[in-house]
Amino acid sequence: MELWPGAWTVLLLLFLLLLFLLPTLWFCSPSAKYFFKMAFYNGWILFLAVLAIPVCAVRGRNVENMKILRLMLLHIKYLYGIRVEVRGAHHFPPSQPYVVVSNHQSSLDLLGMMEVLPGRCVPIAKRELLWAGSAGLACWLAGVIFIDRKRTGDAISVMSEVAQTLLTQDVRVWVFPEGTRNHNGSMLPFKRGAFHLAVQAQVPIVPIVMSSYQDFYCKKERRFTSGRCQVRVLPPVPTEGLTPDDVPALADRVRHSMLTIFREISTDGRGGVAQPTQRWEHFILSPVSPLPLWSSLLLYPTFYGTIPPTPSPWIQWTQSFVRRKTHAAAGS
Numbered sequence: 494m495e496l497w498p499g500a501w502t503v504l505l506l507l508f509l510l511l512l513f514l515l516p517t518l519w520f521c522s523p524s525a526k527y528f529f530k531m532a533f534y535n536g537w538i539l540f541l542a543v544l545a546i547p548v549c550a551v552r553g554r555n556v557e558n559m560k561i562l563r564l565m566l567l568h569i570k571y572l573y574g575i576r577v578e579v580r581g582a583h584h585f586p587p588s589q590p591y592v593v594v595s596n597h598q599s600s601l602d603l604l605g606m607m608e609v610l611p612g613r614c615v616p617i618a619k620r621e622l623l624w625a626g627s628a629g630l631a632c633w634l635a636g637v638i639f640i641d642r643k644r645t646g647d648a649i650s651v652m653s654e655v656a657q658t659l660l661t662q663d664v665r666v667w668v669f670p671e672g673t674r675n676h677n678g679s680m681l682p683f684k685r686g687a688f689h690l691a692v693q694a695q696v697p698i699v700p701i702v703m704s705s706y707q708d709f710y711c712k713k714e715r716r717f718t719s720g721r722c723q724v725r726v727l728p729p730v731p732t733e734g735l736t737p738d739d740v741p742a743l744a745d746r747v748r749h750s751m752l753t754i755f756r757e758i759s760t761d762g763r764g765g766v767a768q769p770t771q772r773w774e775h776f777i778l779s780p781v782s783p784l785p786l787w788s789s790l791l792l793y794p795t796f797y798g799t800i801p802p803t804p805s806p807w808i809q810w811t812q813s814f815v816r817r818k819t820h821a822a823a824g825s
């Protein structure tokens with residue numbers, strides 16, 4: 494196909510404009526940074542899933558494949574400068590089935606989840622995730638259990654089958670009892686499926702609390718910086734001898750203990766949690782950097798968050814220029 498004679502020049506100019514616009518947006522607009530980071534997060538997971546699928550396919554659908562997904566996802570916290578601190582991992586019962594229940598703030602929960610995910614443990618996920626392209630297929634291969642939240646009867650019968658599987662195939666299950674993502678600084682009322690499941694199988698419940706992300710991540714404010722998150726594993730709650738009638742009280746008791754810990758590890762928030770880390774992109778985009786701009790474009794979402802240098806002069810200039818303009822606009 495013949496291109497119009499000036500087309501290459503126009504394409505090149507557009508490309509250069511993009512090269513200028515993207516870093517400018519990245520540095521000057523926290524919202525743009527939020528969108529870039531979330532897009533990269535999802536895109537990166539989809540890409541990793543493409544790599545994981547052939548490896549997992551060797552075994553077929555198998556809970557052991559969850560180890561592969563875990564290993565592939567563990568590095569993401571470094572890309573985003575998120576320090577994940579695990580406390581209480583000794584509370585995991587060593588070798589028996591159990592049900593993990595955990596709070597659910599965002600898809601970033603995957604980071605904390607992968608940090609502590611025990612062996613032979615599979616999450617229960619909404620059915621829609623099955624259609625999330627390569628990630629859905631990777632989840633299916635790793636034995637993730639899918640439930641249709643719109644069909645309570647079906648969801649409950651899947652959970653009952655899982656209760657059998659827990660015992661016969663020695664697996665653990667990870668449930669987000671809030672049933673949906675919730676980033677409002679508290680926890681939604683718990684759905685009872687996980688607790689019925691544990692009581693039916695007479696296995697312990699292991700509550701896990703992930704501290705609030707408010708310091709470094711807020712969807713509403715389109716804010717996503719680097720920060721710290723604590724993952725606290727609480728002592729197992731036995732269910733032996735309990736019956737379905739005990740489920741409401743059991744769910745309330747577990748939620749209460751989780752909420753207490755959530756408040757405890759999230760409150761020292763502003764001061765104690767998010768320490769802004771230094772940024773790689775300042776190093777990469779520095780005028781003395783040997784790397785050309787286009788490679789920094791590819792690299793800075795990847796290596797965000799670790800190395801010390803202060804912003805390079807042109808970044809400082811751009812930031813102060815935008816600040817001056819914003820103040821001038823606000824003043825006029």
Ligand SMILES: CCCCCCCCCCCCCC(=O)SCCNC(=O)CCNC(=O)[C@H](O)C(C)(C)COP(=O)(O)OP(=O)(O)OC[C@H]1O[C@@H](n2cnc3c(N)ncnc32)[C@H](O)[C@@H]1OP(=O)(O)O
Nearest residue numbers: 542616618619631645648652669670672684685686687689
């Ligand atoms: C490299 C690539 C990597 C890819 C990533 C990999 C990682 C992927 C990670 C993915 C992470 C993905 C994360 C995600 O996707 S999170 C979203 C999906 N997960 C959940 O929804 C789990 C939590 N939900 C529940 O437990 C619900 O209760 C269910 C779904 C079961 C029903 O909810 P529903 O809203 O429809 O109904 P209801 O809760 O009002 O219950 C109605 C009644 O039924 C009773 N009842 C409930 N259950 C049982 C039972 N088993 N036996 C007997 N009875 C039971 C219950 O007590 C109540 O009765 P009553 O008490 O009012 O009298």
Ligand SMILES: CCCCCCCC/C=C\CCCCCCCC(=O)OC[C@@H](O)COP(=O)(O)O
Nearest residue numbers: 535538539599600619624625626628672673674
């Ligand atoms: C070819 C099709 C392409 C589909 C592209 C889909 C894009 C999705 C990209 C990557 C998938 C990342 C998988 C992350 C899993 C995070 C699990 C999660 O957080 O699910 C939400 C669920 O707990 C509750 O859902 P709601 O809060 O009720 O909503």
